[in-house]
Amino acid sequence: MSDEWDVVIAGAGIVGSACAKECAARGLRTAIVEPGEIGGGATAAGMGHIVVMSDSPGQLALTSYSQRLWQELSDSLPHSVEYERCGTIWVASDDDEMEEVHRKRALYASVGIATEVLDSCALAEAEPHLRKPLAGGLLVPSDAVLYPPCAAQYLVEEALRSGARLYARRKLKSAGAGIVRLDDGTELRASHIVNAAGADATGLLPQLPIRERKGHLVITDRYPGFVHHQLVELGYSKSAHSITTDSVAFNIQPRKTGQILIGSSRQYNAGGTAVDYQMVSAMIERARYFMPGIGALSSIRIWTGFRAATPDNLPLIGPWPEDKTLFLAAGHEGLGITTSLGTAQLLADHLVGNPTRIPIEPYLPERFVRNATHA
Amino acid sequence: MNEHFHVLVIGAGPAGISAAVRAAESGGHVGLLDDNPAAGGQIWRKGASLPKTARMWLARLNAASVERLHGWHVFGSPTSGVLFAERTGLASPAAEQADFIELNYDKLILATGARERFLPFPGWTLPNVMGAGGLDAMVRGGLRIKGKRIVVAGTGPLLLAVAAHLAHRGTQILAICEQAPLSRLRPFAMRLLTQPGKVAQGIGLRIATRGTHFYTGCWPVAATGRGRLESVTLQRRGKQWELPCDYLACGYHLVPNLELPRLLGCGIHEGFVTTDKWQQTSIPGVLCAGEPTGIGGVELAIVEGQIAGLAATGRVEKADDLIQKRTRGQRFVRALREAFELDPRLRALPSAETLVCRCEDVPFGVLRDYTSARDAKLHTRCGMGACQGRICGAATEFVFGWAMDSMRPPILPASLSTLAATGVGGAHDPSNTTSNQNRRDTL
Ligand SMILES: Cc1cc2nc3c(=O)[nH]c(=O)nc-3n(C[C@H](O)[C@H](O)[C@H](O)COP(=O)(O)OP(=O)(O)OC[C@H]3O[C@@H](n4cnc5c(N)ncnc54)[C@H](O)[C@@H]3O)c2cc1C
Ligand SMILES: Cc1cc2nc3c(=O)[nH]c(=O)nc-3n(C[C@H](O)[C@H](O)[C@H](O)COP(=O)(O)OP(=O)(O)OC[C@H]3O[C@@H](n4cnc5c(N)ncnc54)[C@H](O)[C@@H]3O)c2cc1C
Numbered sequence: 001m002s003d004e005w006d007v008v009i010a011g012a013g014i015v016g017s018a019c020a021k022e023c024a025a026r027g028l029r030t031a032i033v034e035p036g037e038i039g040g041g042a043t044a045a046g047m048g049h050i051v052v053m054s055d056s057p058g059q060l061a062l063t064s065y066s067q068r069l070w071q072e073l074s075d076s077l078p079h080s081v082e083y084e085r086c087g088t089i090w091v092a093s094d095d096d097e098m099e100e101v102h103r104k105r106a107l108y109a110s111v112g113i114a115t116e117v118l119d120s121c122a123l124a125e126a127e128p129h130l131r132k133p134l135a136g137g138l139l140v141p142s143d144a145v146l147y148p149p150c151a152a153q154y155l156v157e158e159a160l161r162s163g164a165r166l167y168a169r170r171k172l173k174s175a176g177a178g179i180v181r182l183d184d185g186t187e188l189r190a191s192h193i194v195n196a197a198g199a200d201a202t203g204l205l206p207q208l209p210i211r212e213r214k215g216h217l218v219i220t221d222r223y224p225g226f227v228h229h230q231l232v233e234l235g236y237s238k239s240a241h242s243i244t245t246d247s248v249a250f251n252i253q254p255r256k257t258g259q260i261l262i263g264s265s266r267q268y269n270a271g272g273t274a275v276d277y278q279m280v281s282a283m284i285e286r287a288r289y290f291m292p293g294i295g296a297l298s299s300i301r302i303w304t305g306f307r308a309a310t311p312d313n314l315p316l317i318g319p320w321p322e323d324k325t326l327f328l329a330a331g332h333e334g335l336g337i338t339t340s341l342g343t344a345q346l347l348a349d350h351l352v353g354n355p356t357r358i359p360i361e362p363y364l365p366e367r368f369v370r371n372a373t374h375a
Numbered sequence: 376m377n378e379h380f381h382v383l384v385i386g387a388g389p390a391g392i393s394a395a396v397r398a399a400e401s402g403g404h405v406g407l408l409d410d411n412p413a414a415g416g417q418i419w420r421k422g423a424s425l426p427k428t429a430r431m432w433l434a435r436l437n438a439a440s441v442e443r444l445h446g447w448h449v450f451g452s453p454t455s456g457v458l459f460a461e462r463t464g465l466a467s468p469a470a471e472q473a474d475f476i477e478l479n480y481d482k483l484i485l486a487t488g489a490r491e492r493f494l495p496f497p498g499w500t501l502p503n504v505m506g507a508g509g510l511d512a513m514v515r516g517g518l519r520i521k522g523k524r525i526v527v528a529g530t531g532p533l534l535l536a537v538a539a540h541l542a543h544r545g546t547q548i549l550a551i552c553e554q555a556p557l558s559r560l561r562p563f564a565m566r567l568l569t570q571p572g573k574v575a576q577g578i579g580l581r582i583a584t585r586g587t588h589f590y591t592g593c594w595p596v597a598a599t600g601r602g603r604l605e606s607v608t609l610q611r612r613g614k615q616w617e618l619p620c621d622y623l624a625c626g627y628h629l630v631p632n633l634e635l636p637r638l639l640g641c642g643i644h645e646g647f648v649t650t651d652k653w654q655q656t657s658i659p660g661v662l663c664a665g666e667p668t669g670i671g672g673v674e675l676a677i678v679e680g681q682i683a684g685l686a687a688t689g690r691v692e693k694a695d696d697l698i699q700k701r702t703r704g705q706r707f708v709r710a711l712r713e714a715f716e717l718d719p720r721l722r723a724l725p726s727a728e729t730l731v732c733r734c735e736d737v738p739f740g741v742l743r744d745y746t747s748a749r750d751a752k753l754h755t756r757c758g759m760g761a762c763q764g765r766i767c768g769a770a771t772e773f774v775f776g777w778a779m780d781s782m783r784p785p786i787l788p789a790s791l792s793t794l795a796a797t798g799v800g801g802a803h804d805p806s807n808t809t810s811n812q813n814r815r816d817t818l
Contacts, residue, residue, distance in 0.1 A: 037750045044753055080754070149753040221761050221788060262791075275784055277453045281798025284791050295792030300761045302451075302784050302794075 005031045007351065008180045008190040010172045010204060013043040014148055014337055015329050016196030017155035018344035024162035026348055031188060032156065032164060033180075035171035039152030041198050045305020046337045047217060047253055047263055048151075049230050050144040051088055053335065054107045058314045058362030063335060064111040065358050066342035070144060073341070080150040082256040088143035089118065089126065090234040091250070091290065092135040097234045101138045104234075108140065115140050129226060129291050137234070145230060145253055148337050155340075172197075175204050178325040192351055194327045195320075199308040201330035205320065209368045210331050212306040214270035216279050217263050221298045224258035233290065246270075248283045250290045260297065262287050264334075266307075275302050309333045310368075317346050317363035327351070328365050376476040380406040380442070382687045383458070383480035385449055385635060388416020389429075389673045390665025390680035391486030392436050397684030398484070399439040406478065407441050410448040410463050410787070416488055417508070418673055420515055432677065447476065450785035452639055453797065456480060456660070461793045475796040482660050482687040485648070486680060487635050489666035491533075491626035492769045494717075495731050495739060496724035498598030499625070507537045507626035514544055521545040523621040526607050528552035528595050530715045531628035532672075538587065541624070548587045549620055552609055554627070555715050556592040563714035596724060598623055628715050630769045631667040634786040637779070646772075652698070653686035654679055662687055670711060675704030722774045731774075732767040734760020739774075748777040761788055 007023045009016045012034035020032040037044070050070045054060045070083070077083045092098045101117055108115045116139040118126060123137045160166060171183045175195065180188040195201050202208045233250040251263040265279040280302060288295050310316060310331040320326040329343050336343075346363065349356045381403030384395045392414055395407040407414070413421060414436060419429040447460040462474035491506040498504065505513070507529055514520050524547045527538045538548050553560070593611035598604055606619040631647060642649045642657030647669050654662045664679035678700045685694045725731065727740030735756040745751035748758065748771060757771070758764030763786065764779070771777045785794075 037747070037753055040749065040753055153754055218791070218794065220791070275451070275453075277451070277459070277794075277797040281795050284795040285798070288791070288795060295790065295795060297791050298761075298788045299785060299791055299794055300763070300788050301759070 003031070003186075003188050005029050005188055005190040007031070007192045007194060008033065008175075008188050009194040009196055009329075010175065010180075011041070011195075011197040011200070012038045012152060012156055012166070013041045013196065013198050014039060014046075014152045014155070014340040015198070015332060015343055016194070017152040017159070018340040019194055019196055019329050019347055020159035020164050021155045021162070022344035022348040023351065024159040024164040026352055028348075028351065030159060030162075030164040031167060031190075032159065033167040033170055033172055033182060035169060035183075037149075038156050039149035041200070042305050042307060042336065043148045043152050043198075045215070045217070045303060046148050047251075047261055048082075048146045048148045048337050049088070049253060050146060050338050051230070051232075051335070052108060052111075052113050052140060052143060054104055055313065056362075059335070060107060060111055061358045062315075062339050062342045062363070064108075064113050065345075066339045067113070067142060067144075069341035069345065070146075070338075071142060074144070077146070077151070078154055080147070081154055082147040082150070083144055084146070084256050085142065085144045086254055087139055087141040087229045089123070089229045089231050090138040090140070091123070091130065091231055092137050092234050094135050098135045100234055101136060104138055113140065113142065127228060127231060129293050130231070131290055131292055134290075139229070143230065145255070146337070147256075151337070172204060176323050176326060191325060192327055193325055194329055194347065196329040198330060198332075198336075199306045201308065201316075201328065205326070205328075208316070208328075208330070208365075209311055210308045210316075211268060212270075213309040213333065214265075214267040214304055214306055215263065215334070216265045216275065216283060216302065216304050217261060218280060218284065218299050218302050219255075220260045220262070221300050222258035223260060223297055226297070227252055227254040227260055227291075230254070231290070233286075246279065248279065248286050250286045252287055252291070252294075260294075262294075266334075268309075273304050275304060307333045308336075312367075315339060315343060315363055316365040316368075317343050318350055318360055318365055321366045321369045377479070378406070378442075378476065379479040380404050380481070382406070382482045382484065382684070383408065383478055384484040384486055384684075385409075385458075386416065386486035386488055386632075386665070387411070387414040387443075387445070388486060388488045388665060388676065389419065389432065390488070390676035390683075391416065391484070392419075392432050393677045393680030394484045394486055394662075394664055394684040394687075395441045396432065396435045396439045397681045398688050399441050399684075401688035401690065402440075403688060405439075405441045406444060406480075407436075408444040408447050408449065408460060408478070410446065412446050414443070414445065420512070428673070428677070444476075448787045449478075449635060450787050450789040450793075451797070452784075455639075455658070458483075459789075459793075459797055461789045475793045477797075480660075482662065483639075484654075484680075484683045484687055485636055485639075485641070485656075485661065485663040485667060486665045486676075486683075487632040487667055489629035489631045489670060490765065491529075492628055492630045492773075493625075493766055494627050494721055494724065494773065495729050495770055496596060496598070497726050497729050498600075498604075500730050500733055501598050501600055501604045502602070503600075503604035503621060504598050504623045504625065507533055507624040509626070510622060510624040511537045511540055514541065520622070523547065524549050524619070525622045525624060526550050526552065526595070526609075526618060526620045528554075528593075528607075528609075528623060528625040529627045530554045530717065531626070532711070532715075533626060533628070537624060542587070549618055550588040550590060550609065552593040552595065552611075553589070553591045554594045554718050554721065556718075559714050559716070560591060563710050592718075594718075594721065594724075595623060595625060627717060627721075628711075629666065629670045631670070633667060633779075634763070634765075634782060636661075636663060636667055637782040638784060638786055653691055653694075654683035655686065669705065669708040671704050671708040672711075675701065675707065678704055717773060725774070731770055732757040732760065732764075734758075734762055734767075737767075742771065742775065745775075748772075748780040751777070752780055763787075
């Protein structure tokens with residue numbers, strides 16, 4: 001005997017959880033399978049910055065769409081999700097970067113995201129602990145911060161309320177041709193199997209172009225009011241677009257608790273979850289360069305996590321061309337908390353045959369399959 | 376700063392002092408690090424009139440060639456053979472300068488000691504409800520307490536010692552409440568007869584606390600008061616009564632400080648570090664002595680410390696008679712554990728509103744729905760605060776049966792400037808954008 005489902009989702013990270021909520025809400029018979037804690041994977045490691053980014057048109061479309069979905073959802077979110085619309089300030093060090101501020105402003109306007117250009121004084125006033133003088137910045141007031149594991153928990157609870165079923169403490173061993181096998185021997189039949197296993201998505205489909213990219217975060221004790229917005233350096237306009245070297249960037253976040261979360265680092269082939277103090281040190285030095293007083297704050301925890309990176313830094317959303325029952329919602333790299341809601345809408349619309357609100361093409365997995373066959 | 380030691384000892388209590396002294400006999404470079412301003416650990420503290428053994432070991436330490444690092448805490452380990460430490464008291468917004476040291480070692484001896492276990496019950500977070508050893512330490516540190524009415528409660532031999540000392544300081548000990556039933560304590564008293572030193576200690580204590588009610592099978596079920604403690608409700612044999620008092624000194628025996636052993640990956644069994652005949656842990660080159668291997672008191676700590684000090688310097692032949700003493704001490708460890716095993720009814724003390732995690736304000740009622748420490752931590756923040764679960768971890772382990780979640784650095788808070796200093800040789804110039812080549816996707 002095996003159970004019959006419209007959709008079986010592998011993984012209750014924030015992406016799988018969002019997909020489960022959306023599929024169940026549309027009346028699809030939905031099951032979600034999670035071997036560990038809900039939101040215990042990359043979702044537990046992430047910063048929880050809900051942010052619009054503009055490195056590529058696909059990224060801008062998906063992040064702006066998703067950021068709005070979070071705003072719409074925000075009134076329903078329980079207290080534990082700690083959603084706070086603190087806004088992002090992209091910090092510009094010099095005049096070159098101020099030009100980038102204006103370019104970015106125009107890009108954001110093109111998708112209807114309001115922003116505000118801050119000059120040197122306005123920036124200093126908004127964030128008194130930043131180094132002075134800095135050239136200015138771009139304020140994105142609608143960006144937010146939340147606590148990802150509780151957000152995933154909420155999304156799963158919503159899915160369950162709409163009739164979905166959670167297979168807890170179990171794992172997909174195999175999936176394909178409409179059949180899912182769990183590690184406890186359970187067999188499920190499903191018209192759609194969604195691989196939302198994050199960086200482990202390759203465990204079910206080894207040919208996926210997903211690599212792990214390690215990141216470090218440091219959290220401090222409580223210093224309410226030390227930082228008001230999520231602050232991110234804009235300096236990338238000066239540097240090459242390389243995805244091979246280790247890197248750090250100034251990226252700090254005020255938590256609702258008064259704590260300050262400090263990122264961020266990126267490393268490929270960094271194997272293991274151990275803290276690499278070289279990266280931590282570089283990250284803190286970078287933060288201190290922008291915010292000299294930060295060195296005196298007390299850190300209480302350092303952790304690492306793995307982002308699921310694709311070659312073009314866009315997620316894989318939609319059908320897997322080689323098996324019509326297999327779908328992907330994975331490869332969200334450093335933006336999966338943000339883009340989980342947009343991903344869920346795109347996937348659910350696609351499954352029920354509705355037109356999607358933004359074009360799904362940039363995220364379709366077939367882009368890599370096509371490349372592979374022509375290589 | 377960067378230093379190399381043949382033998383590095385962490386923790387300058389009885390175990391660490393004896394380990395360092397014996398290791399130093401070999402002539403190698405020996406270091407002894409502790410987060411307190413002076414050697415002595417939990418028990419040989421300044422202000423206490425020190426027993427002969429303590430004076431003897433402290434004198435031996437002073438005479439030995441041991442490099443002393445007092446007022447430093449170890450917070451991390453980047454790789455095997457290396458520890459990071461920060462000067463204590465610096466992790467405050469007032470401090471500007473990092474004070475950081477990288478410690479390299481051939482052999483490491485962990486002698487990190489133990490702390491009191493606290494169990495949550497309604498009112499346990501009120502001011503003037505303290506640990507038994509905690510109140511004792513505050514009095515030694517200068518807290519004026521003469522004439523105050525005190526209830527001492529919890530479990531373990533520490534209760535009597537604390538009561539005796541507080542009585543000696545002119546307080547009124549209203550009651551000593553030992554949760555263990557008399558039937559368990561009797562065999563323990565019998566075993567003490569094989570430990571002459573301890574019996575004398577016990578008798579001395581009884582005299583000092585004469586006139587005090589000593590209840591067994593008894594514990595506090597609630598503490599109440601406006602703004603601070605005013606009275607305690609005690610329970611014994613199904614009966615409850617209220618006792619007005621100024622302080623409740625309440626500790627449920629000791630739990631080992633396992634943060635550093637766990638960070639280093641040392642094997643742990645049933646809550647204690649596993650060691651072989653020579654105090655060697657499962658990690659090569661890392662030894663462990665004193666309370667982390669089993670709660671056995673000062674005498675055993677000194678024996679284990681010496682064995683570790685000798686073993687770490689390759690002189691195990693000198694440890695023969697110590698091994699016998701250790702075997703006797705380990706019998707005492709088992710006797711202690713059996714005598715003071717926690718009554719399962721203590722699990723039911725908290726009400727739904729009772730805070731379990733004081734750092735993050737997580738009440739018992741919220742935690743009940745979770746199945747593991749990690750699950751609870753992720754979704755309620757229990758144990759995520761600055762104390763890293765040092766207080767609530769032992770409580771949730773007993774109350775819910777949860778194993779500890781994985782250990783993450785820093786095991787004690789470290790300032791950000793210290794973390795910045797951990798990167799060697801300034802490999803990263805923070806103002807240099809080319810070292811940040813990949814800032815295109817910075818989140
Ligand atoms: C340091 C760091 C900082 C970040 N900061 C941000 C940020 O500020 N903003 C932002 O938007 N994003 C951020 N991210 C990215 C974000 O955390 C991830 O993109 C997102 O959490 C991915 O969610 P997911 O559900 O795809 O994966 P995961 O959370 O990893 O979930 C996958 C789940 O699948 C389960 N699973 C694995 N194999 C199987 C199987 N065979 N069967 C069933 N289940 C399985 C796993 O147990 C896991 O729970 C950050 C990431 C890191 C590492
Ligand atoms: C609160 C309390 C009160 C006690 N009172 C009594 C009493 O009155 N009578 C009695 O017989 N026994 C008492 N004991 C028990 C007694 O302390 C132990 O039996 C004995 O001290 C064990 O010695 P040790 O060397 O193993 O550990 P400890 O004496 O605990 O020494 C360990 C040392 O390591 C240090 N340390 C731990 N981690 C780090 C780190 N990461 N970095 C730097 N330093 C670190 C600690 O601060 C401490 O100084 C008490 C214990 C406690 C916890």
